[in-house]
Amino acid sequence: METTLREVIKQITFKHLKKFKGQVFGQNLTGVGWVAGTLPKLYEKDGVIELPMADVANGGMVTGAALVGRRPFYIIRYQGYNWLNCIFIVNYACKSKEIWNKPAPMFIRGLSSEGGLGPVSTSSHISIFYKMPGIKIYSPMTKKEYTNTYRKFMNSDDVFYVSEHRKSYENKIEFKNSIKKNLDIILMPISVTRFEAEKAKNYLNKNGYKVGIIHLYELKPFILKKKWISIIKSSKYGVLMTDNDYVDGIIRTLAHKINEQTNKKVYVLGLKDKSAGYTLETSNFPPSALEIINKIKQIKVKKRL
Template identity: 50%
Template sequence: MAKTLRETIKETLRSHLKKKIGKVYGQCLNAVDWIEGTVPSLKEKDGLIDLSMADVANGGIVVGAGLIEKPIYIIRFQGLNWFNAPIIINYACKSKEIWNIPCPIFIRSIGMEGSIGPVTGSSHHSIYFRMPGIKIVSPMTPNEYRKAYDYFIKNEDVLYLSEHSKSYNNSKELTDKLEKNTDVIIFAISITRFQAYKIKNYFKKLDIKISIANIFWIKPFKIKRKWLETLKNSKFDGLLLDDDYVDGTAKALAYELTKKTKKNVRVLGLEDRSAGFSRSKDNLSPNFERIRKEVYKIIKK
């Protein structure tokens, strides 16, 4: 049976510690299964380091570790980056360029959603996106996770992984679905990638061709030639889906695609409002219905 993403992450961490490449840092790591079951049951002597609850300081402590080794840093909710990011972005990401001292960090930042309030919900990769020196990926499959880790081991960068807890049970690889004479091409990031497939199947029944481009590399934004060809030849606008607010990564990537093809690319992400805890106040990644409506708007039906 194929391994799930959860098992792949757990294995990656275990191997990282066993090979003594660096320690794994985070909060509440020793609490059983707290980090969505992605952390092996190990102790400080094995290199699993529980930090205090001082988020801003913790970001800095891991940067210090990055000057010495190759640490993995687990941020339990992506929203906690509002506290964790400042020293990572302003020191680790600049260290090699300014002082010629690399400061690699593998940041596992976990997106969650559904009744968890105004800060901790969804993805927040846009906090990092605008700054130089950072690399950002959003792995949703076991192979993508392995690819991200291999990149980290072979390079000296700060690598931000925009993870999403709802992908952890996934064991399948997600491949691009690029149709000839497509009506609409969807570029999807993070958890929205799973919705994109459902949308494709829905519109297929209506004889509307939807193509899917899976965005794994967010920064640098790695654009495949075939994506551009499909977008150029598509009948209507493109659509980019994100699990973050659209005034950040989503619009920036859409701009890059438009610049290269002269085709309009719309964006859909979290709504431009605060999230609350109740279901009626939640602000989630674009669901099937929102995407379906947006596609209808695009094809003007």
């Protein structure tokens, strides 16, 4: 049976603890499903550390562990808790190498949901850190991407924020970019919206559109490859980016960077600028395949006018 992303995360964590004597910190780790089944069933003696329910302090304590070279994993169960947990990480751990020549490498696993969990826990919350220096941000959705992200971390002395999605844990497939010259539009989806963007692309291509896709998971530093630039420049309508964070977050910043380098329009679809409730009617969901399809149709119509 093919393994899932969940299994790969578990294996990486096990190796990190046993081979590299790392540590894993977080709240409610050793219960409630062992972090959605991504954590091996280990305890404090093995390096799995249950932290108190003191979110702000905990981020500082993990920074301390990183400063003394334990390369900790820090699990934040809901990315909404970033608001409390990452204060000292972004203001100290991320700056420590540059200011004091004391790196504080850590691997933050921030778990995101995909709507329906109310005002804070519903979605991704990584845009708040995007502007901060010294942080690297990834959002791997596949096994290869996750393994590659971890490998980069082990070859680095930086703070890595890894934006995970519960929906991706069952994933077994790898995504491939689909790009060629003279497309109508190129999708550049981020995180969990990549699954819906794939569906939208397939539908549109079967219905007379020429849609390409570039999957983004290395978000900061963000490098727009030369090949991508030339493909985007040759497209009719430019780019549509999608994300599970607020629409005025990372995607606006990245859209601007892409626009600067290609001189093409870059459209964005993310979470709407509204607070989220708990139901289908009131929550704030990431863009669906249908919304992506409709957006592209709308762009095409507007351009014709």
